[in-house]
């Protein structure tokens with residue numbers, strides 16, 4: 001399991017994190033392959049999937065839920081970048 005120190009560092013340096021329904025946080029590092037792997041690994045270990053009695057907590061659904069957040073964060077980062085670029089003009 002990932003140590004909490006990583007998540008604390010991420011917050012200090014403003015690295016975006018996504019949050020699983022179980023409360024676990026996954027760091028979004030600028031390496032999509034590594035991020036995909038981290039998501040995959042979490043889903044394999046996620047207690048909600050292991051205890052899954054609800055369809056909404058199936059591995060597939062959680063994967064969609066987490067990947068959607070990755071896109072949301074990417075969009076937010078892009079909007080923030082656009083905002084900063086606009087100001088400088």
Ligand SMILES: [Zn+2]
Pocket residue numbers: 020021022023024042046047048
């Ligand atoms: Zn989880």
